[in-house]
Amino acid sequence: MTNTALLERRNRLFGKGSTLFYEQPIQLVRGEGVFIYDESGRRYVDLFNNVPCVGHCHPHFVKTVSSQLRTLNVHSRYLHQSILDYADRLISTHHDSIESVIFSCTGTEANEIALQMARLATGGRGIICTDATYHGNSAEVSKLTGAKSNQGDVRSIRFPETYRTDAEDPLNDHLKELQLVIESFREDGTPFAGMLVCPILANEGLPNIPKGYMAEAAKIVHQAGGVFMADEVQAGLCRTGMWWGYQMMGVVPDIVTMGKPLGGGIPLAATAASTEITETFRRHTRYFNTCASSPVQAAAGNAVLDIIEKDNLQENVTTIGHFLHERFLQIQQKHKTIGDVRGHGLFRGLEFVTDLKSKTPDKQAAVRVVNALKERGFLTGNAGAYDNVLKVRPPLVFSKNDAEEFLDALEQTLEDLDA
Numbered sequence: 001m002t003n004t005a006l007l008e009r010r011n012r013l014f015g016k017g018s019t020l021f022y023e024q025p026i027q028l029v030r031g032e033g034v035f036i037y038d039e040s041g042r043r044y045v046d047l048f049n050n051v052p053c054v055g056h057c058h059p060h061f062v063k064t065v066s067s068q069l070r071t072l073n074v075h076s077r078y079l080h081q082s083i084l085d086y087a088d089r090l091i092s093t094h095h096d097s098i099e100s101v102i103f104s105c106t107g108t109e110a111n112e113i114a115l116q117m118a119r120l121a122t123g124g125r126g127i128i129c130t131d132a133t134y135h136g137n138s139a140e141v142s143k144l145t146g147a148k149s150n151q152g153d154v155r156s157i158r159f160p161e162t163y164r165t166d167a168e169d170p171l172n173d174h175l176k177e178l179q180l181v182i183e184s185f186r187e188d189g190t191p192f193a194g195m196l197v198c199p200i201l202a203n204e205g206l207p208n209i210p211k212g213y214m215a216e217a218a219k220i221v222h223q224a225g226g227v228f229m230a231d232e233v234q235a236g237l238c239r240t241g242m243w244w245g246y247q248m249m250g251v252v253p254d255i256v257t258m259g260k261p262l263g264g265g266i267p268l269a270a271t272a273a274s275t276e277i278t279e280t281f282r283r284h285t286r287y288f289n290t291c292a293s294s295p296v297q298a299a300a301g302n303a304v305l306d307i308i309e310k311d312n313l314q315e316n317v318t319t320i321g322h323f324l325h326e327r328f329l330q331i332q333q334k335h336k337t338i339g340d341v342r343g344h345g346l347f348r349g350l351e352f353v354t355d356l357k358s359k360t361p362d363k364q365a366a367v368r369v370v371n372a373l374k375e376r377g378f379l380t381g382n383a384g385a386y387d388n389v390l391k392v393r394p395p396l397v398f399s400k401n402d403a404e405e406f407l408d409a410l411e412q413t414l415e416d417l418d419a
Helices: 002-016 059-071 081-092 109-124 170-188 215-225 275-285 297-308 312-335 361-376 400-417
Strands: 027-032 034-036 043-046 099-103 126-130 154-157 191-196 227-231 256-258 268-273 338-343 348-350 381-383 388-393
Touching: 043 381, 043 400, 059 215, 059 297, 081 099, 081 268, 081 297, 099 275, 109 191, 109 227, 109 256, 109 275, 126 297, 154 170, 170 191, 170 215, 215 227, 268 338, 297 312, 312 338, 312 348, 312 400, 348 361, 361 381, 361 388, 361 400
Parallel strands: 126 154, 126 191, 191 227, 227 256
Antiparallel strands: 027 034, 034 043, 099 268, 256 268, 338 348, 348 388, 381 388
């Protein structure tokens, strides 16, 4: 079926307006490693999709999940050893006060649980997020998306960065704002519950965060009686070169949420905390999730951890991530439309601006680069608070050869667009 016919059918069945990437959407039929293929057999290098984080259709993943599907798959209210084995393995990658986990299917659900946990643990209601974040789609979690008001239960702060600030001391400037927003809850008589943030500010565009900000923010939150929550859906599972983004930022969260990459394509998410916080939540909610904690989720989660450990992917992320960053800095010197180079591990960004002095975000430049790269066979995206950051987030198996091929295409693309 042609792409035009598929799009017409999709609009009829899904309703017009469902999200698709690229000006000319592509039809995908197969994947392998860092590559995905369209209906004509054309190969694309995937530099965007963090769901199959260990690569598309990894043989060990396929074999492990298929074997479990042939054996048993039931809902969460039976005893089953493999999900407990997986819980143990997942918890062991975190800091010592993370002692127990609640499984779900999506990052939205994981963050919904985290908000409930925070409110039950503290007796508060007030939640702080950044003004350019995204944590999910439920009625409660979606209140955090684009939150601008300093009224109600959810209030925002400017996302901390060093690139676009006039402050002489960006760290203290942003921390003072956090303190003021916490104080606004007190003034309104709204008990404070906590702060939820992606530790590397992925949706905000991977800005360069003032050094020490996350740890100092957690201290301020704790002093106000709140809990600090780290959303690791994008930052975690070795994406930065460390197991979790909060480790990269030097902060110890009370509650951690995880999603997409955990299951390598099988819906799997998790909310982890101390036993005390988790059991408080259990006592007050009687929460269960029919499709979570299943044997198939356990098989998928364990397979992903197997591959990360056996294939030394954490080391690969650090090595290739550093290589990408150094080359991006070299490319930046040649192209004045690139205002900033940022990111960690295999999660990198190039911010496009109209000029280096004003730093005015240039969304259209980023969109042109994304679509031009797609035509060359490389799938990226534009994101960030201003939609002007080229988002580069390949599977963790991304090699130096893959990186060099992409960088050559990026340079050719930028040269063509500058001409």
